[in-house]
Amino acid sequence: MKVWSPSGEYARLAQLCTVGDPASTRTPQGYLSFRAALSRVALVLLFLAGILVSPRTAHAYPWMIRHNYTACATCHVDPSGAGILTAYGTAQGDLLLRTRYGASGGDDVSPAAGFLWGAVEPPDWFLPSGSFRTLALASKYGNGTFSTTLIIMQADLKAAIVTGGFRAYASLGFVNVDGSAASVTGSLVSREHWLGWAFGEDDAFLVRAGRIDVPFGIRQIEHTLFVRQSTRTDLNDTQQHGVALAYTGGLIRGEVMGIAGNYQVSPDAYRERGYSGYAEIAPLTNAAFGVSSLVTHAARDLYLRLPNTRQAHGVFARVAPISPLVLLAEADLVAQSATSETGYATMLQADVEPTQGVHLIATGENMRVGGANTGTSWSGWLGAGWFFAPHVDARFDFQKQSLAQGRANLDVTALMFQFHAYL
Amino acid sequence: MTKTRQSLSLSVLAFLTFGLSSPAQAKPEFPSEIQSDLKLSYLVPCSVCHIEDNTGSSTPITPFALALRARGLSGDNGSVGTSLALLAADGVDSDGDGVTDIAELKAGTDPNSSANASLINDQEPGYGCGGSPPTGRSEGGPAIGSALALAWLFVQRRRGRP
Numbered sequence: 356m357k358v359w360s361p362s363g364e365y366a367r368l369a370q371l372c373t374v375g376d377p378a379s380t381r382t383p384q385g386y387l388s389f390r391a392a393l394s395r396v397a398l399v400l401l402f403l404a405g406i407l408v409s410p411r412t413a414h415a416y417p418w419m420i421r422h423n424y425t426a427c428a429t430c431h432v433d434p435s436g437a438g439i440l441t442a443y444g445t446a447q448g449d450l451l452l453r454t455r456y457g458a459s460g461g462d463d464v465s466p467a468a469g470f471l472w473g474a475v476e477p478p479d480w481f482l483p484s485g486s487f488r489t490l491a492l493a494s495k496y497g498n499g500t501f502s503t504t505l506i507i508m509q510a511d512l513k514a515a516i517v518t519g520g521f522r523a524y525a526s527l528g529f530v531n532v533d534g535s536a537a538s539v540t541g542s543l544v545s546r547e548h549w550l551g552w553a554f555g556e557d558d559a560f561l562v563r564a565g566r567i568d569v570p571f572g573i574r575q576i577e578h579t580l581f582v583r584q585s586t587r588t589d590l591n592d593t594q595q596h597g598v599a600l601a602y603t604g605g606l607i608r609g610e611v612m613g614i615a616g617n618y619q620v621s622p623d624a625y626r627e628r629g630y631s632g633y634a635e636i637a638p639l640t641n642a643a644f645g646v647s648s649l650v651t652h653a654a655r656d657l658y659l660r661l662p663n664t665r666q667a668h669g670v671f672a673r674v675a676p677i678s679p680l681v682l683l684a685e686a687d688l689v690a691q692s693a694t695s696e697t698g699y700a701t702m703l704q705a706d707v708e709p710t711q712g713v714h715l716i717a718t719g720e721n722m723r724v725g726g727a728n729t730g731t732s733w734s735g736w737l738g739a740g741w742f743f744a745p746h747v748d749a750r751f752d753f754q755k756q757s758l759a760q761g762r763a764n765l766d767v768t769a770l771m772f773q774f775h776a777y778l
Numbered sequence: 779m780t781k782t783r784q785s786l787s788l789s790v791l792a793f794l795t796f797g798l799s800s801p802a803q804a805k806p807e808f809p810s811e812i813q814s815d816l817k818l819s820y821l822v823p824c825s826v827c828h829i830e831d832n833t834g835s836s837t838p839i840t841p842f843a844l845a846l847r848a849r850g851l852s853g854d855n856g857s858v859g860t861s862l863a864l865l866a867a868d869g870v871d872s873d874g875d876g877v878t879d880i881a882e883l884k885a886g887t888d889p890n891s892s893a894n895a896s897l898i899n900d901q902e903p904g905y906g907c908g909g910s911p912p913t914g915r916s917e918g919g920p921a922i923g924s925a926l927a928l929a930w931l932f933v934q935r936r937r938g939r940p
Contacts, residue, residue, distance in 0.1 A: 497848025532837055534824065538906040621909035622901075657903060660825070660888065660895035693893040726892060728874035760841050761874035765848055 414486060414777060415574045415590065418681040418706040418714075420673045422451050425637035426603050427574070432482065432515045432524055434561050434601040435610050435633075436574040437590055438547065439484045439515045439524065445469065453742035454712030467745040471778055480518040485778035486511050493770040501768075507531065508773070511546065522551035522563065536620055536657070537592040545619075546594055564598045566619070569631045570610035571647045572685050573671050573702075581700040581722035581734065582685045586649060586667040588631070595627065609634035614651055627651035627665070641675040647687070656693060663693035679708040689724055698724030714740040716752075723759065730759035747776045811858040816883055823900040826883075826890070841872035842879055842889045 415437035419430070427436030430444025440448060449468035466473045470483055477483055488508040495501045511528030525548040530538075537544040549565025568574065571588040578589035587593045599612035610633060616626025629652055635645030649667040656663035669687030676682065683704040690697040700722040707715045716738035723731040736754035743749065749772070756767040809822045827843035838847065849864035851857050866880045872889050875882075879889035887894040902911040 496844055499848055499850060502852065534828070534903075534905050534911075536905065540906040540908055541910070543906075619906060621904040625903045655901070658825075658829070659891050659893045660900060661893050663893075691893075693895075694891060696892065725874050728876065728892070730874075758841070758844065759874075760845055761871040763870070765844055767844070 414576055414775065416452070417573050417575055417673050417683055418675075418708075419451070420641060420643060421675040421679065421681045421706075421708065422447075423640040425635075425640060425643045425673075426608050428561075428601075428603040428608070432517060432522065433547075433568065434603050434608070435568065435570050437568060437576075438526075439482050439513050441482070441517070442479065449745060452712065453745060453748070454710070465745055472745060480516055482515040482517060483778065484513045484515075486513070486775070487777070488773055488775040491772040495768045497765055497767075511544075512778075513547075520553045520558065522549075522553060522561065524549050524551070524563075524565075535592050536617055537594065538619055544592070546590075546592065559603055561601045561603075562598070563601075566594050566596050566617075567599050567612060568594050569614070569649070570599065570601070570612050570633050571631050571649050571667065572633065572645075572669060572687065573673065573683055575683070577718070580702055580718075581720045581732065582669075582687055582702045585689045585698070585700040585722055585724055586669075586687055587665075588649070588667075595631075606638070607634065607636050609645075616653075620657065624655035625653060625657050627653040627656075629665075633671075635671075643673045645671050647671065656691075659691070659693045661693040663691055665692075666690045681706045681708075694726065696724065696726035698722070698726070700724065712742040714738075714742075714750075716740065725759060725761075728761060730762055730764055732759045732764070733757045746778065747774070749774050805853065805855070807855060808858055811855055812862065812883070815859045815862050816880065818883065818886075820886060820898045822883065822897055823902055825900070825902070826888070826897065840890045845870045845872050845879065 415427075417436070424430065424447075426434075428434035430440055430447055431437060432439045432441060445468055446464045449464050450462070469475075470477055487510050490506045490508050491503070492506060493501050493503045509528065510530075511526045513524070513526040515525075516523040526546050527539075528544050528546070529542050530544050531542065533542075535542075535544050537546045539545045545566065547566055547568065549563045549567055551561050551563030551565075553561045568590060569588045571586055572582060574590065575583075576590065577583070578591045580589075583589040594617070595612070595614045596616060596618045597612050597614040599610055601610035602608060612631050614627060614629050614631060616623070616628050618626065620626060629650045631647075631649040631651075633645050633647040635643050637643040647667070647669050650664070652662075652664045654662055656665070667687050667689045669685060671685040672683070674682045674684075683706070684702065686699065686701040688697065688699050700720070702718065702720040704716065704718040709715065716736075718734075718736045718738070720734045721731055723729065734754065734756040736752050738750060738752035740748060740750035751773075752769075752771040754767075754769040754771065756769070757764045758767060808827070809824065812818070812822050812826075813820065825840075827838040827840055827846070829837060829839055838844075838851075843851075845865055846858075846861040849861040849868070851861040862880070866878070869878050870880075871878050873892045875892035875894065877885070877887075877894075882889040882894070883897070886896055886898040888897055904911050
């Protein structure tokens with residue numbers, strides 16, 4: 356088992372889960388002793404018990420294209436990205452995602468890269484995980500004063516089974532809001548649960564059925580982006596039940612889903628039915644371009660409370676033109692029959708990684724979805740994120756928005772600090 | 779306590795501190811406050827302020843709700859009347875359909891969308907397998923684990939484990 360020895364202040368953080376433990380916590384074979392493992396598991400369980408409260412999103416990093424990862428299926432069980440990592444994805448997350456410390460922290464995967472920071476080694480076919488994210492938010496609306504709130508954005512446990520062509524995936528978590536579209540009962544939510552079968556050369560095809568993240572556009576963690584909100588395709592609670600077929604090839608990838616509705620919302624009138632899908636081509640290892648399309652109908656739209664046929668069609672791109680820059684862009688047309696309005700939403704994001712694990716992010720977006728009598732909403736934000744240790748990262752964002760309210764605009768200022776950990 | 783355990787414990791404690799101090803605050807009395815203030819014949823549904831009736835202190839983000847928050851709406855019940863008065867004085871029309879938000883509420887239509895769905899006798903969606911409608915309340919998240927983690931830290935330090 357490889358061992359590395361970080362030094363300096365960062366060593367205290369790195370020692371969270373490395374093999375820098377005293378010899379008494381390790382067996383002669385190098386595995387954690389039962390007591391040490393139990394201690395770690397107990398702390399993590401306490402951690403879970405304390406923060407299992409609130410909603411929001413998974414983790415998806417489309418800027419991994421800077422490492423020539425044009426497809427998501429290499430690292431994620433979900434071929435369209437986000438969620439549980441494959442064994443390969445877990446290793447790459449340790450090698451490429453976080454800051455590496457010390458002179459020898461080069462090509463070795465840390466023992467802490469595994470599940471529960473290496474405390475438990477599950478069988479190869481079973482991939483347990485979890486994702487927990489907190490947010491400290493300070494926001495100001497119009498001429499009002501800043502208000503602050505601390506939010507547990509996500510507290511989900513997840514697991515996947517990957518054996519042969521068989522795939523199974525489920526998540527279970529808690530929220531502290533009432534009326535989540537992902538609710539199973541009360542505050543218990545299940546955002547994703549599906550069964551699938553992979554087939555073809557290198558398991559290039561995956562057919563699955565269940566509650567699935569809607570395949571559309573760029574899958575990214577910022578669920579409040581205009582392109583995600585206007586198309587209702589975020590990672591929070593807009594998943595739908597249905598059947599999906601995905602293909603991951605060297606040049607082309609895509610997924611199409613027949614949407615049967617969200618069966619965790621009732622009555623049936625509120626369930627949307629239709630399709631959603633995307634297709635992406637990666638002519639270069641550092642560039643990918645795609646198109647998306649979605650059409651659904653509900654007898655009673657969850658937002659508008661009227662019969663509504665909703666459409667969204669757009670294009671998107673992920674490009675890493677020059678190290679360490681990645682550009683993400685998306686533009687969508689949206690239309691709703693209930694309002695007889697057609698609008699649009701756009702997003703451009705630049706991610707610079709000056710040193711591994713540190714991300715400087717600039718995002719600009721605009722949206723106009725209210726028809727001729729509604730102005731345009733604008734938003735700009737600057738962020739900095741740091742994957743500072745195995746399985747954990749922190750991020751700070753400053754956001755300024757000008758939100759259309761009829762012909763007037765409302766200015767919004769927000770400061771956000773997030774802490775994220777995954778198992 | 780080993781450095782490993784100390785670092786892990788401190789990180790968990792820091793993380794749980796967020797949970798300990800972040801109970802959500804829902805205001806189920808706000809709909810009746812709005813009904814009373816505007817002398818409406820109906821109780822406004824949660825969806826007027828909360829996307830998809832998803833209640834909680836972080837979810838009043840409909841255009842109408844944002845307009846109220848920009849005019850002082852807070853967790854204080856008294857802020858409802860004040861912000862509604864300012865909304866009326868400013869003639870805010872959040873959905874740009876030519877009818878002010880206050881006029882729409884008095885007419886019983888949704889001020890958030892030009893679709894102008896009726897808010898009277900609105901059939902709220904049910905969530906979960908039981909199809910329960912939102913109660914307008916949210917759990918505070920007591921973060922029991924915070925106290926347990928603190929106790930764990932205290933025990934470990936007292937024992938002076940290596």
